[in-house]
Amino acid sequence: MGTVDGVARQGTGGDGEERSVGRAGEEPSAGGEGFIALDGVEKVFQVRRRAGLLRRERHEVRAVDGISFQVARGEMVGYIGPNGAGKSTTIKMLTGILTPSGGRLRVAGIDPSRERTRLAHRIGVVFGQRTTLWWDLPLRDSYRLMHRMYRIPERRYRENLDRCVELLDLGQLLEVPVRQLSLGQRMRGDIAAALLHDPEVLYLDEPTIGLDVVSKAKVRQFLKELNAERGTTVLLTTHDLTDIEQLCRRVMVIDHGRLMYDGSLAGLHEVGESERMLVVDLERELPPISLDPEGAGPGVRAVRVEGVRQWLAFPASASAAPLVARIAAEYPLMDLSVREPDIEAVIARMYEAAP
Structure with a gap:
């Protein structure tokens, strides 16, 4: 299973330029990694x-299989894949919980498995x-314990706590024991x-799980502001692909422990051969719209007809303008809209096509 769009590459910042950023006290990154x-x-x-009534056989399971990638300081990257693909195993190696069986791994110049305590203050x-909260303690007491554990300066702790409480709407929950909180x-x-100790890297595994629509919007906006104001590097794994679309310019797709794709969301749609949908409302009921490919563009096909409404699919990489102009010229058009491709369907097709 090959990778697409250069898996092992220099990470890029929000402006797309390659960077190698260092800081005081940080080990130099070899080769500008x-x-x-x-x-x-x-x-x-x-x-x-x-393997029998009394016999067991040893099998080797490769949870992560030769993964290579780089993330620049300040990037927000989506890391997605099906259950069992190797996402959580990767995150656990990045935090030092697991030790890699092979290869080389560095976070801010630190080997996570060898200097786990040193790294903990930066992630x-x-x-x-x-x-990570204490089950029987009120939320506020859990935060006070974090304050002591990470030795956060009092002023900084107060500022960070007040900001998180306001933006994540935690004011009414601070005195509630964690076990009484909803998911x-x-x-x-x-x-x-x-976030209380100002980490430089934030690993998020399903950060919007169990949240309603309003709460999800608050969390996403909070993460956007955190990244923009403090340059926090974010690696996000989620099954809610709206999180990826709204937060990340870059996405990595992993399956069976290997990277299938590393690049932009737009490029992912191209690789997955996704389609956009043109929804057309006509003045009266007519047979399915049929257009000359030379005028409307290649790959246009009628999908469904329900009364005066018709659905036409066309390649996501193509412009809708020629198609709309042709329909307006040849049919009694009342209204139309363009629906973007479903990223879940794109990824599902990639999994199905993978050897």
Whole structure:
């Protein structure tokens, strides 16, 4: 399974330029590598499976299989894939929880598995269903413990806490024990806890799980402002692909421990051969719209007809203008709209086509 659009590449900042950024006290990055750098990283587990009534055989499971990529300081990158693809294993190696079986891994010039304590002060982590908060303590007390653990200066702690409470709408929850919070409330509490010590890197695993539409919008806006104001590097894994579309310019797709794609969302649509949908309302019911490919553009096809409304699909990489102009010239047009491609369907097609 090959990679697309250059998996092992220099990370880029928000303006698309290649960068290598250092800071005081940080190990120099060899060869101008990214703030987060993986080179041929592997993680192999030995699993015993039943092979008879009393016999078990040892099998090798390659959870991560030779992944290479770089992320520049300040990037927000989506890291997506199906369950069991290797996303969480990658994150656990980046935080030092797991040690790679092979390859080279650095975060801010630090080897996570060898200097886990040193790295902990520079990263924040939110692991989906697993909380970092104390179950029986009120939310405020969990934050006070974080304050002491990370030795956060009092003034900075207050500023960070007040900002998180305001933007994540936690004011009414500070005195509530964590075990009494809903999943969505706890997720917002976990995000705040991960940011109290001003981490340079934030790893988010399903940050909007269990949130309603309004809360999701608040979390996304909070993450945008955090990245813009403080330059926090964010690696985001999620099954809610709206998170990716609204937050990340770059996306990496992983399956069976290997990178299938690394590039822009627009490029992902091209690789997945996705289509946009033109929804047309006519003045009266007519047979399916039929157009000459030379005038309307190649790849246009009628999808569905319901009364006066018709759906036409066309390649996502193509402009809608020639198609709209041709329909307006040849049919009694009342109204129309263009629907963007469903990124979930694009990724599903990539999985199906993968060998």
